[in-house]
Amino acid sequence: MAAGMQRVEVVEGDDDDVVLPGGAASGVRRDDDPTGPAEDDHGDTPGVRTRRPRRGLLAVLAGALVLVLGLVVAQAVIDARQRAQEARWGKVPGVLAPIGDRLTVAGEITSDGDWMAVVPGADGAAGTFAVGRHVADDGSSHAYGVDVLTGRESWAVTLDSPVPERVDERLWQSQPCLVDEVEAGGPLVCLVTDRVRGWGDDGLTTLREGTVGQVVVIDVGSGQARRFDAEPADGVHLLGDVVVTSLSLGTRSGSGPRVRLIAYDVQTGERRWSTTVTVPVPVDGDMPTDAAFEDVANVSVGGGLLLVGSTYGSGMVALDASGEVMDLPEGAQMYVWSDAHTAMLGGEGTTVLVRDGAVVTSGRGGGVITPVDDGSSDVALLTLDDGLRAWDARGDQLWHLRGVEPTEAILLGGSVYVLDGTDAVSIDARHGTEQWRRALLDTISEDFYPSLTTDGRRLYMTLTDATGDEDARLLAVDLAGQDVTQVRLPPGTQHVSAGARGLWTTTWTDDGPAVLSLLR
DSSP: OOTTOOOEEEOOOSSOOOBOGGGOBTTEEETTOTTOSOOOTTSOOTTOOOOOOHHHHHHHHHHHHHHHHHHHHHHHHHHHHHHHHHHHHTTSTTOOOOOOSBOOEEEEEEEOSSOEEEEOOGGGOOOOEEEEEEEOTTSOEEEEEEETTTOOEEEEEEOOOOOGGGGSTTEEOSOOEEOOSSSTTOOEEEEEEOOEEEEOTTSSEEEEOOOOEEEEEEOTTTOOEEEEEOOOOSEEEEETTEEEEEEEEEEOTTSOEEEEEEEEETTTOOEEEEEEEEOOOOTTOOOOOOGGGSOOEEEEEETTEEEEEETTOOOEEEEOTTSOEEOOOTTOOEEEEEOSSEEEEEETTEEEEEETTEEEEEEESEEOEEEEEOSOSSOOEEEESSSEEEEOTTSOEEEEETTOOOSEEEEETTEEEEEETTEEEEEETTTOOEEEEEESOSOOOTTEEEEEEEOSSEEEEEEEETTSSSOOEEEEEETTSOOEEEEBOOTTOOOEEEETTEEEEEEEOTTSOEEEEEEO
């Protein structure tokens, strides 16, 4: 070997070089020092500057990457589940289409004081189509459909020829048209008759007996109409696959009001059944005797039943779509609240819940309106009696929460959401314990009345000034009770209400017509 040179042996290693004093490299052993550099008491080589092995560093980075990816995937799964849950809730009756933090007028229509309703949108969308009935100057009546977003009339159907008496503001017909305002796809049904009711100069009920009766069934989407003859009547009602007309027969001495009911097949017009119903008199037998209150029958559809009652709450008779009279529990004496599928009947300190043609349960106290119920809990009925009480379908009390007395509640995702003053409160539907409470406002004027609604993502408290002196307000809180937001409304908004899966504002003009606007 040449002088001045040393032979070295390269020892294979796994890692990068570690620089040694004098410029030698790790993994290099001198022949004249077979034992290698000496080590100190801790097993480290003096003067050796070591670096983390590359393979270990890569392992750490790979582990961190796996952790980050795992978190991303987990969050994606959570987000997907939340979106799926919101989509399911979006199809629950009463749940609104998603609402943003700033609303503007998406479209508006004008009502001239006659009947009008907004048809719910399909698949959880807010309704953007309205139907109505208009009485012309000559007394003829017309049904129409109008696109709320564009304001353009889509179709019009002439219902009947002029009835001069109908022009008089004192004369009226009860419920001349109707449409399902809860679920999309139902027809518009109108009653055509020359029978007229109203109030005379002496304040008594006046009546012109009718000779013409007809039911007009209109497809909401196309405006196509079919007609069938019917007996003259005061009102029309849609119950499943039958159209029921009602004719008030007045009140006999010692009995409640009587009503003649006739059911027709909604498709063919074939007469299905007819019956006369007498509403039970009050327990004390004290019925009004003033002639002005001769006709006191009240006919409505709720909970999948035809409900016949009295404006005085004397009693209640319920019939199903086949005309059979149902046995109602004690306490079902008057109408409290209903939509097409659910009804609350009350009286004598008891509330009875009816859903889709069957009595579900009853409970002690006054009924709490539940416009949204996704069926995720055993709570079937909420009542007020020294606080909030929850009842199951068997009529057993599930829990009793004192200190909270709401007028309406939302049942969603295993929780009961209510307003307690200006506080939003979440209650565990299983145990009846408060989960959270969040103040939406510090104070509120007694002229404002609050209402509660939801789009499945947040709760919304609408505040409307009963005097009309101040603008309406809309506050939102997420379902965890954390983020409170004031939703911006168009300037000058005085009234906000929920309907047809959307938020609406109504503006009354000085000359009579009202403007109904959809907010988005």
